[in-house]
Amino acid sequence: MHEAARAAETAADRTVAGLWRRAVGRDEVFPAFLVQDGERWNPVGWAEAARRVDDLAAGFLALGVGHGDRVAILSRTRIEWTLTDYALASIGAVSIPIYQTSSRAECAYLLADSGVSVLVCENAEQLAKTRNLGEEVASLRHTVAFADAEAGALPVEELVQRGRDHVRDDPGALAAARERVAAGDTLTHIYTSGTTGSPKGCVLSHGNFTALTGSVAQIEELFEHGDTVLLFLPLAHNFGRLVQYCAAEIGFTIAYCPEVADLQAAFARVRPTLFPTVPRLFEKAHAGVQASLAEAGAPKRRLADWALHVGSSAAARRAEGRRAGPLLALQAPLADRLVLGKVRERFGGRLRLAVSGGAPLARPITEFFAGCGVLVLEGYGLSETTSGCTLNRPHDHRFGTVGRAVPGVELAIAPDGEIMVRGPTVFQRYHGRPEATAEAFTDDGWLLTGDIGTLDDDGFLTITDRKKEIIVTSGGKKIPPQNVENALKASGYISQALLVGEGRPYLVALVSVDRDEAGKVAHSEDAVRALVARVIDEVNSHVGPTEQIKRFALLPRDFSADEGEVTPTLKLKRRVCEEHFAEEIDRLYSLPKGAA
Numbered sequence: 001m002h003e004a005a006r007a008a009e010t011a012a013d014r015t016v017a018g019l020w021r022r023a024v025g026r027d028e029v030f031p032a033f034l035v036q037d038g039e040r041w042n043p044v045g046w047a048e049a050a051r052r053v054d055d056l057a058a059g060f061l062a063l064g065v066g067h068g069d070r071v072a073i074l075s076r077t078r079i080e081w082t083l084t085d086y087a088l089a090s091i092g093a094v095s096i097p098i099y100q101t102s103s104r105a106e107c108a109y110l111l112a113d114s115g116v117s118v119l120v121c122e123n124a125e126q127l128a129k130t131r132n133l134g135e136e137v138a139s140l141r142h143t144v145a146f147a148d149a150e151a152g153a154l155p156v157e158e159l160v161q162r163g164r165d166h167v168r169d170d171p172g173a174l175a176a177a178r179e180r181v182a183a184g185d186t187l188t189h190i191y192t193s194g195t196t197g198s199p200k201g202c203v204l205s206h207g208n209f210t211a212l213t214g215s216v217a218q219i220e221e222l223f224e225h226g227d228t229v230l231l232f233l234p235l236a237h238n239f240g241r242l243v244q245y246c247a248a249e250i251g252f253t254i255a256y257c258p259e260v261a262d263l264q265a266a267f268a269r270v271r272p273t274l275f276p277t278v279p280r281l282f283e284k285a286h287a288g289v290q291a292s293l294a295e296a297g298a299p300k301r302r303l304a305d306w307a308l309h310v311g312s313s314a315a316a317r318r319a320e321g322r323r324a325g326p327l328l329a330l331q332a333p334l335a336d337r338l339v340l341g342k343v344r345e346r347f348g349g350r351l352r353l354a355v356s357g358g359a360p361l362a363r364p365i366t367e368f369f370a371g372c373g374v375l376v377l378e379g380y381g382l383s384e385t386t387s388g389c390t391l392n393r394p395h396d397h398r399f400g401t402v403g404r405a406v407p408g409v410e411l412a413i414a415p416d417g418e419i420m421v422r423g424p425t426v427f428q429r430y431h432g433r434p435e436a437t438a439e440a441f442t443d444d445g446w447l448l449t450g451d452i453g454t455l456d457d458d459g460f461l462t463i464t465d466r467k468k469e470i471i472v473t474s475g476g477k478k479i480p481p482q483n484v485e486n487a488l489k490a491s492g493y494i495s496q497a498l499l500v501g502e503g504r505p506y507l508v509a510l511v512s513v514d515r516d517e518a519g520k521v522a523h524s525e526d527a528v529r530a531l532v533a534r535v536i537d538e539v540n541s542h543v544g545p546t547e548q549i550k551r552f553a554l555l556p557r558d559f560s561a562d563e564g565e566v567t568p569t570l571k572l573k574r575r576v577c578e579e580h581f582a583e584e585i586d587r588l589y590s591l592p593k594g595a596a
Contacts, residue, residue, distance in 0.1 A: 057174055079256055
């Protein structure tokens, strides 16, 4: 092969457009996607998906979208999101993902900040948020709708027809657009969650994402060729986006489940082999299993305790690469048949792995599910690192850590404990924010993550907390809140917990209760409060005096995305939560000494 041709091919390989072309050219026997239609899950083959991507790409060209132009996608996780994303990548356009839960004000901010020219909305509900934004978003020229197009919005079917007409009139237009796409081109702006300030647009290139998909593909027995992956994560977040691109890199099927409420039915129908998730899903599942055990009679509880002990022993040996002893080898199949297999059936019965990111998952929960034969691997990453920069491996994991660096990524710990990252997956810059970009890096090129952690001798990373979220009491004690909060949520009765104590003499907690679970054992408000008090006493017994919760308030509701208190990935916006419940906090600190 001529050297120039080889160099061009290599550059194309490092684009998402090239990633997609290779995927659809492999002629896989399994479908690219599974799409729900009532109780049926209809397969969409790779060839069909390729045609739909080409039609959409040509449609955007017909609208005048060119190389480097910005197009926003405001939708739940669904096949049209993925196809639109690949279409935009194919012509060198820049996608701007927006969470479907975003408010009108948040949509307007992201659209204006990124300079979007075309907005793609899922349906009438999303269109309503963006109606009459012309004055706030001067760059916006067109709005496209996947469904329920209203006046002023272009139905996606018409976009496709315009694309076909465009290609008929200019047959080489699509190929010419593809040839211009290079690895260093901007693929997307992914906005930070805004937990500590206004969201910033992380500029990520084609090369950032293809470097990461290539890195993930090197991890043995993680995503495997032919897997079926159930995806509910928002594609506006780079974890969900990474899964989407890994499907093309490695070759597996994605089944879309836009609504969390539909997951249980989806598990039963799809029977996935791998499940990317956030901790909240396994926290709820753990609480449900524990509640079922609490309701069971004494003989069943003893049987469950025995089975879980056997399962945990077997899991520990597997993690250490050791075989089960003779007695354990006899006990494990019986424990699995009587108890553990029933837990796995909650996830469809075929689940090899779950990969959890976005926030810490309490170690007792990961150990519990490992004992049941559901291995939950935690990883860690940021928008600024394209997604995960560390991950526990199927055969190389340590619970309580977020694993080791993925291939090609370097980790270091700054003198003040801040985690630093370097490698080809680190973002280009913050859009329009040169000062913030400069502040994010050290002089020698390390990304400052804003997280505090430790690296052990084997390279496993443990996250302590967010640097900006560490509580400093009036006595000068520095307390990372997440460990205590996670310990509280592991009880199953506590839905959410927020530690408060910045500039105060001691810690207090705002607690929301899982009323369904707590109501099974506590039948009055006083009994619920006593139940929570016992949980807090248990957690306090395992931490030092300065980390102990002195008082707590039961909240009337969970922290809510609708109230702006949590991010779309369920991280708490601490400042907002404290503002909304300021009266409860002030009351806790004004109570007389000794009062609860």
